[in-house]
Amino acid sequence: MLFEAHSINAEHKDLIHDVAYDFYGQRMATCSSDQFVKVWDQDEHETWNLTATWKAHSGSVWKVTWAHPEFGQVLATCSFDRTAAVWEEIVGEGTAPGERGMRHWVRRTNLVDSRTSVTDVKFGPKALGLLLATCSADGVIRIYEAPDVMNLSQWTLQHELSSKLSLSCLTWNPSFSRQHPPMLAVGSDEANQSLGSKVLIYEYNENSRRWAKTDSVPGVTDAVHDISFAPNLGRSFHMLAIATKDVRILTMKPRQDVVVQSGQPRFDIQTVAQFEDHYCTVWRVSWNVTGTILASSGDDGCVRLWKCNQMNSWKCVSVLKGDGTQACTISGAPTAQGTTSSAQTSSSAPSRKFAESAIEKSAPLTSMWQPAVIKGRFTKRTWIGAEPAPPPSAIDKSKSYARK
């Protein structure tokens, strides 16, 4: 793989807890223990500009996530301060110079139902309407709904499910259909192995209009830190990545003949990959847009990219890690004067581009290509007709290959 990079100084004065990109990858929201949320926009020159920064919570902001753009420019955050919040960007209507077109983010709602830290927050698939699920350290999953998608200040708590396990992460299944009812999975970072599976599956029952736990993933009894459903490309099964003491990829095939709550497992769950390459706890997993590459971040300070080959076996294709020796200091980074809801645009720090050039070293093949490869009729001479002319037969041949 070959990459081109733009590095920006995120201007949080501490570690970033979470970065979320919008649907297109054109906007970026960051959150940190400084309790601020920042929004960055990419301009047509692919430069990232800080367009908003505001204090969102009274505790560290754990996670930030975007809603589908069909619902406008909407963010949700969750925090140590036991709340989750929904934010909407609005464009000012003021007529004063400089005021028109100003954007700022307003808090549309503050979800204060949890009595403990809200550890994850995710918007549901858009086809279900505007749904927001949260999970918290006391083991409660809450599903909120904005009944009128054009009015984000009204949210109703539709469902409250208690899992009896301290929850750390949740993921919506992006696909559902007649065969697949709405589904989400939660993970628990409860270390006690005797409490059983740490990954629980919940499904919505259309008839009872309720969410219920329909299955749990066997064999995952260690603490789970992150969990993510892969996009479904027309498959009949679901694919779930789990960050626990190792990285796991599971497939889940719904069993056709099983009556829910009959005590039988609802899914045929198979582990298709299990990697211990991090040699330690895995914190995060993230799928690329088509669900073909999984990124896992471990306590070993590495990110690994996993890809499925044609034989349906998963292999590590890249390892990314930090290197302080190369760190270039980025000077002159303008600091955004961090007023709440500031709409000022401060240009990002000079970005850098770095190419891990596959040509030189990463792809095994080129390095093994024979060095003196230009033996054929591909020398300058042949192509531009410089002296001396190639033998007549050569000319004839190259003519015979003339494109039609």
Place this chain on the structure above:
Amino acid sequence: MVKRFSSEGKDAKEDPSSSSQTILIPDELCEKAGLTLQWSGIGELGIHAFKHVDKLSIDNPSEFAPTDTFVHNLRTDSILFEPVIRKLVNESNGTFLAVQKLTPSTSARSETLALSRQYRSIVRACIENLQISELDKNTTYKLTPQQRQHYVAIFYNIEFIWHLCEILFVDSVPGAVVLPHLLDWIRFHFPDTERAAGQILTGPLETGAELRNSDYWDVVIGLIMQGSLEPARALLRLHSNADSECFLQAESLLKTLPVFKVYGGLSTAEFRTRWHTWQTNVSTKVESGVFTSEKNLNTVMKIISGDESSVNDMKSHCETWYQLLVAMLLYKEPTVKTFELNRYATSCMGYFGGPERMKVLDEIIMDLFECNILEVIKKLHLSSDSGWAATHLTNLLHYCGRLNIDSQAYDSRLDENLLIEYGCLLMSHNSLWQVGVTYLDHCGPQGRACLELLLPRLKPGSESRTLKIIQIAAERDMPNTVNSICKVQGMRCLQRKRIGQALCWALKSQDPGFATHLADKLLLEYTKGGTFNCLDLLDNLGSCMLISDRLTFLGKYCEFQQLFRNGATREAAVLLTSLFTSKLCPKYFTLSLLMDSLPLLESTDVTLLSAEDTSNLLSCLEELADDCASSANQAAVMDKIKLIRLAMNKNLAKSLIFEACHPQILD
């Protein structure tokens, strides 16, 4: 502002045992704290320093604070995105689409051969472009000479492999003689000998050439080994002793060498007999010492006699084992079949150090001789062309019926996976995405699912780009995708307060809720300002207005206003009455609508609003009055209501009298 870290900085420590690469992120904090990665968009990702926190963590600044924190936004890059190589991407797309029109078949067809050659000439044109751009001072391509060399190397090798693949799999008839094609392949890619011969032959055409050219015998032997007998004989005639007995003998033997021609009219068996007779003749003469006086000529004759002992002489004239292979076959087994190549290839490789000395190119060529297509594809896929060759070649071979392995080990067509990967890669590029679409089009349900996923995610740019995306989705019958894209566009317009445009998109997205919301916005705006800001659109809604009741009302209301403006008061009055009776009017707009009835009520034409119509209006008014009475601070509204009530009463009285006097009008 943006700089490319030179890849010379050896920031990749490669573990030779695995195929994974290590990428170092130049960030000290990432090294100290660890890092995490988040995918974004299509083929982009962000990396930042990260330390896990959980419910047990104390909510304090980290040990690193205060510190600068960076987000590194990375985008997958590919040599296919280089401007100079994009031509290859676009041109090969045309050929690819032509290939898809074929039906898979194992028979050798002129169509597949032509398309294969087309692919190869595209690769060659690409190499040519790379080399021309090197000389062109004005070019804007910022390629370093090393990069250029690499690119040329990559595509040169691809063409080399493709050519052999074409001979063995595209243009092959089972059991046919392949040697003439292999000779072409070698001659084409190792042209030095021919070039040297050309140089000698363009010099003075008189004897003594071996004295003038030190490489005379090397060239002659080279030509013999490539089967270029004509120039070889021409060279021999220029030798100082060309008139001597041994040279004359050699000339006559070379002249009578039987050459196998596919359409030569000879069966393989007949040819073999002739060949044997001729070669026995050569061997006898060599053994009887006819050529011993000329050492080099003797070597030449030993080679053509197929003598085992000549292999070492031949080897010293070859750069690669496959050159030796072809030369050996030429004088030992000229009628060799494709499936027999494997055996000879292995032995030839032995002369060049065996498998241990093989490079990837050698391995791929060996795999080709072994007909191990799968291995070839696997290795090609790892090459630095982002899968261009693997994808197109596999696809072509599928249409040549050479991928029967498909069904056994894979759940889907082998080439489909490659096509999807290639298509997705192109979709991640701002200007190549449309090319990517055509690849996904040919990948069955999975490709379609990919398109449904990726099309809405293409970065919104200009309106024409959006329309193009919508058109592509519509052509593929993806209504949900179209609606979603339109809805997003509508929301963007709404955010910028462009209600009219937003309404246009809402109609395209067929979202009734959104249309209702926008209609509400327009109506409310009207009650405040008394104007509509997108009257053109509203006046021309047509049947689109039926998407939502509120929009229907808005559309009809505008129609009413238009009628009224144009003086068609009678029609206007009819429409107004129906607006009230249909109960479509939202509460907040009732007053406005009633105010609009004033001029009609006060008109001198009594027949505009009948007594029944007026009563209907009056009941609406009273309903409104009741609502207002319950809420305070509505004095201004109450005043207006009084005014309207008065007008209504007058009109009611007038119309009752009129209707009583003219009962026939009511019938």
